[in-house]
Amino acid sequence: MDTGAGDGLDTEVVKSQLLGNALKRGALVARVGDPGLLDGSQPGQRPVDLLPQVQSMVVLAGAAPRAGEWSSPRVEVMETTGTADRISALGNSLARTIEETYGYYAMNVPTTTDGDDRAFLDFRAAAVASGAGTSSLAGPVLHPEHGFLYLAVVLTSLPLGHDGPLTSGVCPAPACSEMWDASGTTPCMDVCPIDRGGCIGGELSQGVVIGRRFDQNRCRDRTYQYWVPGYQAVLERVLDEPDAARRKMMLYGSYFTRTLWSITYSGVAQGQCFECIRACPVGGDRRDLQ
Amino acid sequence: MTEVERGELNGFHVVDPALYEAHREQVVGLSNSFQVNRNEFLPEGQRRRGLSDVEIAERLGLDVRDVTEIRVVAENDQYPIEEYEAAARFKDAAAASYHEGGVRNLYKGLPPTRQ
Amino acid sequence: MAEVPGPAASGLVDDGDADQLAALTEEIRRVGLTSGATVVGIAPTSAFNDYVPVGHRPEDFLPGARSVVVAGTPGPSKAAWQSPNRRLMEITGYDFRENVASLVMAEHIEVHHGYRAIQAPSLPTSGHLPPLSMMLAAVLAGLGTRSIAANIVLNPEFGLLYYAAVISTMPLLPDRQLDENVCPARSCIRLYEQEGRTPCMAVCPATEGGCIDATIQDGRIASSFYDRERCATRAMNFGIRGHIKQVEMLADMDDPEQRRGMLNSDDFRRNMAGIGRFKESVAQCFECMRVCPVGRYRRKLK
Numbered sequence: 001m002d003t004g005a006g007d008g009l010d011t012e013v014v015k016s017q018l019l020g021n022a023l024k025r026g027a028l029v030a031r032v033g034d035p036g037l038l039d040g041s042q043p044g045q046r047p048v049d050l051l052p053q054v055q056s057m058v059v060l061a062g063a064a065p066r067a068g069e070w071s072s073p074r075v076e077v078m079e080t081t082g083t084a085d086r087i088s089a090l091g092n093s094l095a096r097t098i099e100e101t102y103g104y105y106a107m108n109v110p111t112t113t114d115g116d117d118r119a120f121l122d123f124r125a126a127a128v129a130s131g132a133g134t135s136s137l138a139g140p141v142l143h144p145e146h147g148f149l150y151l152a153v154v155l156t157s158l159p160l161g162h163d164g165p166l167t168s169g170v171c172p173a174p175a176c177s178e179m180w181d182a183s184g185t186t187p188c189m190d191v192c193p194i195d196r197g198g199c200i201g202g203e204l205s206q207g208v209v210i211g212r213r214f215d216q217n218r219c220r221d222r223t224y225q226y227w228v229p230g231y232q233a234v235l236e237r238v239l240d241e242p243d244a245a246r247r248k249m250m251l252y253g254s255y256f257t258r259t260l261w262s263i264t265y266s267g268v269a270q271g272q273c274f275e276c277i278r279a280c281p282v283g284g285d286r287r288d289l290q
Numbered sequence: 291m292t293e294v295e296r297g298e299l300n301g302f303h304v305v306d307p308a309l310y311e312a313h314r315e316q317v318v319g320l321s322n323s324f325q326v327n328r329n330e331f332l333p334e335g336q337r338r339r340g341l342s343d344v345e346i347a348e349r350l351g352l353d354v355r356d357v358t359e360i361r362v363v364a365e366n367d368q369y370p371i372e373e374y375e376a377a378a379r380f381k382d383a384a385a386a387s388y389h390e391g392g393v394r395n396l397y398k399g400l401p402p403t404r405q
Numbered sequence: 406m407a408e409v410p411g412p413a414a415s416g417l418v419d420d421g422d423a424d425q426l427a428a429l430t431e432e433i434r435r436v437g438l439t440s441g442a443t444v445v446g447i448a449p450t451s452a453f454n455d456y457v458p459v460g461h462r463p464e465d466f467l468p469g470a471r472s473v474v475v476a477g478t479p480g481p482s483k484a485a486w487q488s489p490n491r492r493l494m495e496i497t498g499y500d501f502r503e504n505v506a507s508l509v510m511a512e513h514i515e516v517h518h519g520y521r522a523i524q525a526p527s528l529p530t531s532g533h534l535p536p537l538s539m540m541l542a543a544v545l546a547g548l549g550t551r552s553i554a555a556n557i558v559l560n561p562e563f564g565l566l567y568y569a570a571v572i573s574t575m576p577l578l579p580d581r582q583l584d585e586n587v588c589p590a591r592s593c594i595r596l597y598e599q600e601g602r603t604p605c606m607a608v609c610p611a612t613e614g615g616c617i618d619a620t621i622q623d624g625r626i627a628s629s630f631y632d633r634e635r636c637a638t639r640a641m642n643f644g645i646r647g648h649i650k651q652v653e654m655l656a657d658m659d660d661p662e663q664r665r666g667m668l669n670s671d672d673f674r675r676n677m678a679g680i681g682r683f684k685e686s687v688a689q690c691f692e693c694m695r696v697c698p699v700g701r702y703r704r705k706l707k
Contacts, residue, residue, distance in 0.1 A: 066522060067515055067521050068515065068572070068574070069523045071468070072468075073465075074465060076526050076530045076536050077526050080536075081524040234302065238652070239656060245307035247656050247657070248307070248367075248653055249304050249305050249306075249310060249359065251366075251649050251652055251656070252362065252363040252365075252366040252367055252649060252653075253305065253359050254358050254359055254362040254531055254532055255303070256649065257362055257366065257529075258531070260645040260680060261528060261529050261530070263680060264645065264681075264683030264684070265684065269528060289515060289519050289574075290575075322533070322534070323533075324630070324633065324634075325630070326628075326629070327628055328551060328556050328629065329551045329556075329586070329626050330544055330550065330551060331586045331626065332626065332628075336628075339457070341458065342458040342459075342460055345458055361532060362531065362532030362533075365533050366532075366646055366649055366650075368635070369634060370650075371650045371651070373635070373638045374638050374646075376614075377638045377642050377690070378642060380615075380692070381491055381639060381642075381689075381690055382491070384608050384695070385489070385491035385692065385695065386489075388696060389489050393596075393604045396602075396604055396607035397596070397600050397607065
């Protein structure tokens with residue numbers, strides 16, 4: 001298909017090359033979504049707010065934690081050896097390739113948050129729009145085959161053919177529907193129940209999620225236990241503590257020290273809770289190694 | 291693996307300052323802060339290792355969470371902030387001395403880093 | 406690339422054909438060497454049990470683990486070593502190639518051989534304590550031996566290397582620990598006999614406000630002492646610990662002008678910068694290694 005810009009590019013061929021290269025370099029999933037599907041996002045967070053000329057959203061997914069990591073009984077393993085950076089690096093490389101090889105604008109959307117802790121873009125919505133997965137009760141987008149994956153989103157003015165959203169939901173998995181019918185809960189709700197100090201709640205009917213409750217603040221405190229929110233929480237206690245010796249015990253103690261180590265190595269130590277996904281059966285057969 | 295055997299625990303546990311002062315030296319002495327005879331070629335019996343927080347807690351009859359906090363606080367508390375400033379001066383002098391005269395300079399009276 | 410002598414195949418592993426095991430081991434080693442590692446060695450998980458307590462052994466992190474594959478790379482570039490500005494080594498010393506090699510090997514093991522593999526957790530999670538010691542892993546994988554200088558593990562060919570590791574359930578042929586201690590080097594033994602100190606002891610003597618002390622008898626380390634906490638004030642000059650102390654001071658200050666002064670000070674800024682870019686500046690003192698002869702010849706370029 002012609003780009004319409006008179007540059008002689010066949011967009012089908014270009015798309016195939018770009019996505020094929022990404023898959024060769026470590027992405028497990030590479031899809032293109034219609035940025036217009038996110039026009040309903042908050043102003044400032046729509047693709048067109050980031051790149052006015054945007055024509056395509058390239059969504060890369062991959063770099064999931066390894067089978068060994070999921071099976072480790074020590075939470076420090078997944079708390080400190082995160083793999084998300086790999087897919088971010090791939091997004092950067094893809095954006096650079098589009099600009100330098102094809103001459104169209106391309107940006108790898110930052111995965112960090114901006115003011116008010118707001119993301120630059122709803123990555124999950126972008127993944128759903130491109131068909132890289134579907135929403136889940138637990139929160140992360142799940143790919144039907146691979147389950148939980150880290151995401152990179154590249155916005156570009158290069159008009160690539162859009163892959164649509166998937167036509168059927170990944171969550172709940174059949175095993176989860178069975179568990180709901182038998183005991184009124186699912187693996188993710190069971191491990192982190194919102195009504196018993198956890199984050200996740202919901203309701204299924206006939207194999208479909210018909211209601212979802214999610215405590216975002218508690219999830220944030222678990223995911224970022226030893227990261228910036230943990231640092232802030234201790235600092236608040238310290239500043240409220242009138243006794244200098246106790247202030248010292250807090251500041252010099254293991255929790256505050258640990259938040260700083262995590263902050264220094266944010267690339268690998270920012271995400272610190274994976275229990276809902278550890279319990280999730282989607283993609284679980286890929287973790288069955290020796 | 292029991293919770294205690296999980297390893298050094300990391301909840302927000304604030305050790306009592308008095309307990310810290312009372313046991314700081316013992317905990318530090320058993321930890322990895324000051325490493326004596328660690329080389330793997332030293333004969334067994336002479337070779338030493340630091341103890342884990344669980345081992346220290348068992349030996350001293352303390353709660354493992356208190357041991358963790360005493361150890362970590364003591365690590366940070368061992369030297370004052372002035373030592374960090376002195377560290378910069380040491381490195382400036384040592385690097386400059388080496389660039390000027392190599393290893394030889396280390397054996398000309400006082401090491402240049404002490405001047 | 407350093408070749409690490411392997412042990413006799415028989416009697417060390419109880420799985421499969423020894424030749425096949427050797428071939429698989431070399432395959433994994435090659436994956437690491439072509440992914441950025443300068444050296445790759447393999448240690449059996451059981452070897453850790455003699456040296457570290459429960460909670461800090463490979464099997465604590467990956468049940469069923471059989472092998473620890475260790476990757477090592479040099480830190481600062483050779484130009485940085487030669488620069489008269491020592492800060493260059495302290496800010497650009499760490500490019501994580503050994504971590505990249507570990508990640509690639511772990512992925513290779515899982516994807517191509519169906520065994521579980523994780524990157525060994527080495528980030529400190531409890532004060533200064535890492536879950537698993539990379540230094541011990543390097544020693545047990547035959548990549549080096551512990552030295553007088555801060556117990557730094559010295560590779561016989563390259564000297565100071567940075568290490569990362571993979572823990573895996575895959576059975577691999579372990580490498581032999583080195584038979585001889587790399588430290589002290591011959592020149593250091595001579596200097597010790599003449600002057601009573603090796604170069605590293607002379608530049609950073611524990612008896613005079615430094616970190617290192619040792620005795621040598623018959624050319625071997627007879628005893629050693631290392632003050633890790635003083636070393637941390639030098640090797641982590643700007644970063645976490647300095648920041649903690651400054652926050653303590655801020656919390657104790659009542660005068661807002663005084664607080665403002667500290668918050669806007671260059672030292673406060675440098676500690677925050679150190680925290681933000683710690684990956685590039687996790688090691689900020691190299692003075693004992695600067696004077697160490699092991700591997701020094703490799704730093705001489707045109």
